[in-house]
Amino acid sequence: MSSAEVLSSFFTRIARDPRISLNHIGMYAALVQFRLEHGFDNPICAFRYELMQLAKISGKSTYHKLIKDLSDFGYIRYAPSRRRNQGSTIYFPVDLALESIK
Template identity: 55%
Template sequence: MLSINPLSDFFNAIEKDARISITHIGIYAALLQYWQVNECVNPIRVYSYEVMKIAKISAHATYHKSVKDLNAFGYIRYEPSFKRNSPSKVYLLF
């Protein structure tokens, strides 16, 4: 079993970052789970609906805004595919 250090590191990093909401935390935790299930390959190739299911988010707009925020704030690197049948790339920045 992998260590939860990436999640602990994320919580330490966001401790004083007022821009981060519970939605951001849920998506980041879902991305870590997705990363772990997919053999810790970085970048992970994700479909939004799969991450949304793990994060318990139902609105696509909320997901995309939060992922773009995490990218802009420097917690992940997000490369959208813009195609329904092609996964986006997410680099987890540890």
């Protein structure tokens, strides 16, 4: 699945989800861009500061709210790292593309 297909299925799914804001969309786009820059791996391992820079987010609390929301809503699965020298793991569910087709 390409990055265009990932974004397309995301936009199809959020069309029916009133909980998603422009900030969530920006964070998800940053996640997809980060994934693309790192060989389109699933999962990705990233540090907060890397994703905040890509998403143009300056507040830690905003970052944590957005990433937690996306995880709670089922768009990603977020496994935070408790170590300073290890990035958090973010999984992109494979079934998102299938749900958008239904």
